[in-house]
Amino acid sequence: MPNQGWLYDIFRRVDRDGSGAINTNELQSALSNGTWKPFNPETVRLMIGMFDRDHTGTINFQEFQQLWKYVTDWLNCFRSFDRDNSGNIDKSELQSALTTFGYRLSENFYNIVMRKFDRNNQNSINFDDFIQLCVTLQQLTSAFRYHDTDQDGWIRISYEEFLILVFNVTSH
Numbered sequence: 708m709p710n711q712g713w714l715y716d717i718f719r720r721v722d723r724d725g726s727g728a729i730n731t732n733e734l735q736s737a738l739s740n741g742t743w744k745p746f747n748p749e750t751v752r753l754m755i756g757m758f759d760r761d762h763t764g765t766i767n768f769q770e771f772q773q774l775w776k777y778v779t780d781w782l783n784c785f786r787s788f789d790r791d792n793s794g795n796i797d798k799s800e801l802q803s804a805l806t807t808f809g810y811r812l813s814e815n816f817y818n819i820v821m822r823k824f825d826r827n828n829q830n831s832i833n834f835d836d837f838i839q840l841c842v843t844l845q846q847l848t849s850a851f852r853y854h855d856t857d858q859d860g861w862i863r864i865s866y867e868e869f870l871i872l873v874f875n876v877t878s879h
């Protein structure tokens with residue numbers, strides 16, 4: 708964990724209007740300073756939703772420390788799977804990433820996921836979309852597991868249970 712003073716400096720720079728809290732626009736422009744331009748606004752909202760513990764809609768310094776660690780961890784993860792250092796994740800890099808996370812998924816699944824998250828049509832996935840893909844996959848998997856009580860990889864759910872499952876995952 709980096710020291711607090713250093714991180715507080717970053718927090719103050721991200722908090723452009725000096726309000727003491729980071730809003731969606733401030734976070735997006737801070738994250739867009741890297742190679743990933745512009746940072747996917749859906750991913751920004753997703754991250755604010757995860758770390759806004761006091762439900763103010765913004766990120767204070769305490770929440771920022773957790774968020775910073777989260778982004779740094781994802782960045783390290785992303786870099787370690789970006790074997791050719793291209794700055795993005797192609798299909799075979801994604802396959803080895805998700806296999807390492809414990810997912811067993813078919814070629815067909817990877818083709819669909821690549822189509823959905825390859826937003827720039829470059830046959831590879833950028834950092835922001837990679838976070839979104841992994842978080843969505845985690846959330847859908849845990850929602851599935853909740854219903855898969857005997858853990859055989861099959862569930863039987865009603866129409867309404869299906870709707871609830873999907874809405875819980877996709878609405879942040």
Ligand SMILES: [Ca+2]
Pocket residue numbers: 722723724725726727728729730733
């Ligand atoms: Ca602010």
Ligand SMILES: [Ca+2]
Pocket residue numbers: 758759760761762763764765766767770
């Ligand atoms: Ca907050």
Ligand SMILES: [Ca+2]
Pocket residue numbers: 788789790791792793794795796797800
């Ligand atoms: Ca790559």
